[in-house]
Amino acid sequence: MNSIVNSLSAEMIRTDLPDFKAGDRVTVFYKIKEGNKERIQQYQGDVIQRRNSGIDETFTVRKISNGIGVERIFPTNSPFIEKVEVNRRGKVRRARIFYLRTQIGKAARIKEKRS
Amino acid sequence: MDGLIGKKLGMTSMFDDNGKRVACTVIEAGPCVVSQIKTSDKDGYKAIQLAWGDKKEKHSVAAEMGHMAKAKSSAKRKTVEFRDSDMSVNLGDTLDVSIFELGEYVDVVGTSKGKGFQGVVKRHGFSGVGEATHGQHNRLRAPGSIGACSFPGRVFKGTRMAGRTGGERVKSFNLQVLKIDADRNLVVLKGSVPGHNGSTVIIEK
Numbered sequence: 001m002n003s004i005v006n007s008l009s010a011e012m013i014r015t016d017l018p019d020f021k022a023g024d025r026v027t028v029f030y031k032i033k034e035g036n037k038e039r040i041q042q043y044q045g046d047v048i049q050r051r052n053s054g055i056d057e058t059f060t061v062r063k064i065s066n067g068i069g070v071e072r073i074f075p076t077n078s079p080f081i082e083k084v085e086v087n088r089r090g091k092v093r094r095a096r097i098f099y100l101r102t103q104i105g106k107a108a109r110i111k112e113k114r115s
Numbered sequence: 116m117d118g119l120i121g122k123k124l125g126m127t128s129m130f131d132d133n134g135k136r137v138a139c140t141v142i143e144a145g146p147c148v149v150s151q152i153k154t155s156d157k158d159g160y161k162a163i164q165l166a167w168g169d170k171k172e173k174h175s176v177a178a179e180m181g182h183m184a185k186a187k188s189s190a191k192r193k194t195v196e197f198r199d200s201d202m203s204v205n206l207g208d209t210l211d212v213s214i215f216e217l218g219e220y221v222d223v224v225g226t227s228k229g230k231g232f233q234g235v236v237k238r239h240g241f242s243g244v245g246e247a248t249h250g251q252h253n254r255l256r257a258p259g260s261i262g263a264c265s266f267p268g269r270v271f272k273g274t275r276m277a278g279r280t281g282g283e284r285v286k287s288f289n290l291q292v293l294k295i296d297a298d299r300n301l302v303v304l305k306g307s308v309p310g311h312n313g314s315t316v317i318i319e320k
Contacts, residue, residue, distance in 0.1 A: 002312060004299065005125040005141045012129065033133065055128055056136075080134035 009055040014077050022047050022097050023090025023110050028061060028074055029082035040082050043072060046110060049096040062100060089113040116197050117214060118319040119144040120167035125312045129293055139293055140308045144318055145211040145300050148188045149204045163200045168192030195317055212295050212302050220289045224317040225310035229282035239275040285309040
C-alpha cells in the first residue's frame with residue numbers, strides 16, 4: 001500500500017483499547033444512537049476471532065443469550081466503541097475458536113489462563 | 116466547472132458520523148498552475164487551463180516550455196482545460212485542494228484498468244445463455260444471436276461483441292469529499308475511482 005495512504009489510515013487506528021485475543025472474555029461498551037439520544041450498550045462474551053489488520057480490523061464476540069448463541073462483529077477501530085474491558089484471559093490453542101459453536105454446556109467453557 | 120488534476124494513491128476506509136465504515140479513495144490533488152485563461156472574445160469559449168506534475172526539462176518540448184513560460188512555470192506532465200469556470204484566477208496562479216469543501220460532491224475522471232480481451236458477459240453485461248442444464252452445452256457465457264438471416268444478410272455495425280475491455284476514459288459521479296489534508300495536498304473521497312493506483316485522475320466539481 002502507498003505509504004501516504006498507510007499513514008493516513010494509521011492516524012485513525014485506535015491505540016487506547018486493551019490487548020485482547022481469541023479466548024478472552026470481554027465487555028464491549030458500544031454507543032448506540034437513537035434519534036438524537038445516545039446511550040451505551042454493554043455486550044459481554046468470548047472473543048472467538050480477530051480478523052483483518054489495520055483500520056479494517058474486526059473482532060467477533062460470542063455469547064449465549066437465553067440459550068441461543070449470539071455472535072456480534074465489532075470493527076476494532078470504530079469510534080462508537082466507548083471502551084473494551086477484559087474480564088478474563090482464556091487459555092486456547094488456536095486463533096479462531098469456531099469449534100465453540102458446536103459445543104454445548106460444560107464443553108463450551110474456556111479454561112482460564114493462569115499467569 | 117472547476118477542478119484539479121491529481122494522482123490516485125490508493126484505497127482505505129474511514130468511519131462516518133453514524134459509525135459506519137465506508138470505503139474511500141485517497142487522491143493527491145494539485146498544486147496546479149493556471150497555464151492559460153481562455154475567453155469567449157478571443158477563443159470562442161470560456162475556460163481555464165491547468166497544468167500539473169513536475170517533469171524534467173529534457174523531457175519537455177520547446178513549445179510547451181514556451182507556453183508555460185507565460186505562466187512563469189516549468190513544463191508540466193499534464194494539462195487539462197476546465198470549461199466555464201467560475202473561479203477568478205490569474206495566469207500563473209497556483210490552485211490546491213483548498214478549492215474543495217468538506218462534504219461536497221465531485222466527479223472523478225480516470226482511465227479504467229485494462230482487462231484485456233473479454234467476453235460479452237464481462238464487457239457488456241450480457242447474462243449469457245440462461246441455463247446450464249436442459250441440453251445446454253458450452254453456451255453459458257455465449258452472446259446468443261448477433262442478427263437476423265438473409266435479410267439483412269450481415270451483422271450490423273456496432274453490435275456488441277467480445278473484445279478489448281477497460282483502459283478507457285471513465286467518469287465516476289457524485290463522490291463525497293470526506294477529508295481534506297492541505298499540508299499533504301490530499302483529498303479523501305467516498306467510494307472508488309477509475310484506474311490503477313498511481314494513475315492520473317481529474318477531479319471536477
